[in-house]
Amino acid sequence: MIRFYAPDIESDPVLPEAESAHCVRVLRMREGDTLEIVDGKGGLYSCVLKSARPKAAEVEITSKSTLDRHWKPEIIIAVAPTKNTDRMEWLAEKATEIGVDKLVFLNCERSVRKTTKPDRIEKILVSAMKQSLKALKPELEVDVPILEFIDDCSKLDAIKYVGYCDASVERRDFSACYSGQENVVILIGPEGDFSPSEIKAAISAGFIPVTFGDTRLRTETAALFALCATHTLIDRFESGR
Amino acid sequence: MIRFYAPDIESDPVLPEAESAHCVRVLRMREGDTLEIVDGKGGLYSCVLKSARPKAAEVEITSKSTLDRHWKPEIIIAVAPTKNTDRMEWLAEKATEIGVDKLVFLNCERSVRKTTKPDRIEKILVSAMKQSLKALKPELEVDVPILEFIDDCSKLDAIKYVGYCDASVERRDFSACYSGQENVVILIGPEGDFSPSEIKAAISAGFIPVTFGDTRLRTETAALFALCATHTLIDRFESGR
Missing domain, CATH: 2.40.240.20 (Hypothetical PUA domain-like; domain 1)
Structure with missing residues (x-):
């Protein structure tokens, strides 16, 4: 129907x-x-x-x-939008299919694109929700300054990760540190990575720097990989492994 | 450079x-x-x-x-191409970034598209390989009849999974059954799912029916989710968890 x-x-x-x-x-x-x-x-x-x-x-x-969500912990993905809007629209579609509670488009110091038009993304969220037979539409927030976002996260009962490319900061492997139980927030930076002051602010606020495998991923690929890895670890925990 | x-x-x-x-x-x-x-x-x-x-x-x-691969077990993803070629091109790009050894486009009974032009996909593989700083281009095979592919897999030293939508076949959760150690082959069916005789042939040949979470995913999303889950489980195994 x-x-x-x-x-x-x-x-x-x-x-x-x-x-x-x-x-x-x-x-x-x-x-x-x-x-x-x-x-x-x-x-x-x-x-x-x-x-x-x-x-x-x-x-x-x-x-x-x-229709309950098929996942238990709340999942928030916050990402700096790419220059090419297609790539963010694609992420919005795929993230909705796979399952996410909130999608946040950030403004970072090195963001190539500072603004996102929410109307088109909203349409994609609705269409992907219907197509994947869900009744829950992800929340969408756009143009959120990263420092404001980091600050807002302090109120959340969630474990917080930040994907970071620069190896000068000690990073853990995401697959080894997320248990699959806690609510989770994952920050993914812009094409030019987070600025040193942004990563410092995130770490001070309790974000754990992580990598998603030893490969260079585009921004939207990193965000989607992070979401798939989160679901995999949640499913694995729930199956008792 | x-x-x-x-x-x-x-x-x-x-x-x-x-x-x-x-x-x-x-x-x-x-x-x-x-x-x-x-x-x-x-x-x-x-x-x-x-x-x-x-x-x-x-x-x-x-x-x-x-430049060695950043993953150890060999990963083969075999997928029935979608009607819309953009979606397969997108999969080729993302799979290369994330890391895959071989990408196979299958011909299934219910495939909407029976042929894939390899030239355009090859260009995407090369471009994504360069962009993600890899030196290894995934192998590409197109228009492979599914029964031939299933048969060829019997020669491989690999654990084999088939993503299947129909709940009448007993399925396991992929995240709970792949250890992250073995070479792996994952079959993803067309938009209308595998035919009963195809799924029977796969199961007889040792493919394990699996789901990738309790949600309906498009073909290309299922293939990408499977690849991300595989890497997550490999990373987790290698980190000793």
């Missing part, structure tokens, strides 16, 4: 404009047809189309269920 | 046409300039440009070193 996204479905049983158009104009659904709606917060609703208005299709909720 | 690719550099110290053009026309390198060449087989050569011919630049090798 086709799934639609309506973040406020519980309080307002109407599909947003783009979803309404897709439902009524593209798929030509009619009153009485059944459909599934996710709210991006874990809720999955079985619905019946009540009014096939192409800009504001109204539905009646017949049942609600909750 | 800019790296060039010349697979036969040891026997014939001349850059291939495209690399010669890049060296002489684009970068305007001149006789006497120094450059680095990789042969895609692990060899890294320091060279001096002897003759700046734009179609066949000739070099003199001044020293040779070997």
Whole structure:
């Protein structure tokens, strides 16, 4: 069954404009047809189309269920956007499929790109959530100054890692130090790496410098590798190994 | 230093046409300039440009070193290509950065795309190898019938896994069953999954059915996740955890 996204479905049983158009104009659904709606917060609703208005299709909720995340610890990936926006859009898609709670685009001293347009990324998150049969949309934050982000993390009950390229800082292997149990924050720097003052601030705030294998990865590849490694270690812990 | 690719550099110290053009026309390198060449087989050569011919630049090798892979077990990923070739090109780039020994594009019963043009993929492998500072180019095989591939794998000293979506077959969690020590072959099916006879043939040939977490992944995402999980488990084993 086709799934639609309506973040406020519980309080307002109407599909947003783009979803309404897709439902009524593209798929030509009619009153009485059944459909599934996710709210991006874990809720999955079985619905019946009540009014096939192409800009504001109204539905009646017949049942609600909750689709839990398939992972337990909360995962936050914070990354300095690449110059090429395609690479960040690709990361947003893949991270949503694989599973992430929050995606943060940082402003770093050496960031080539300082701003990210959230609208396009939001669309990708929604589309990847639907495609991978999830009901939870990752939170998105853009243009967050790195020092502010590091500071905000002090309030989190999470183990914090920073991927760092420069071997002059002592680094551990991520696969050997994350147990798979704790909530986790992973910082991935820009193409030119973090500046010395940024890495110093991260380490002072309790971030553990790590590598993801002895290879040079592009920013978006490092972020995705970090996420896959996190899930692998969570799965391994949960299987009792 | 800019790296060039010349697979036969040891026997014939001349850059291939495209690399010669890049060296002489684009970068305007001149006789006497120094450059680095990789042969895609692990060899890294320091060279001096002897003759700046734009179609066949000739070099003199001044020293040779070997860049070992950063992983020990051999990793083979075999995947049914997606309809959209961009997604396979993306996989080729990312897999090379992260590290893979061989990439095989399969022909399956339910493959949407039956043929892959190797030239474009080869270019991506070379470019990603250079970009990620490797000297080893993954081997590439295209249009391999899946039953032939399964049969060929019987000669390999490797543990074999098949990612399978259909829950009617008993599957293990990949993160819990790969130790990180053995050579490994991972089969990833097409968008419509393997056919029952294909999965039966794989299982009879000793492939272990696995999942990569409880989520629906696109073909290229599953292949990349499998590769990242493999490296994570290898790294973890090597660190003694």
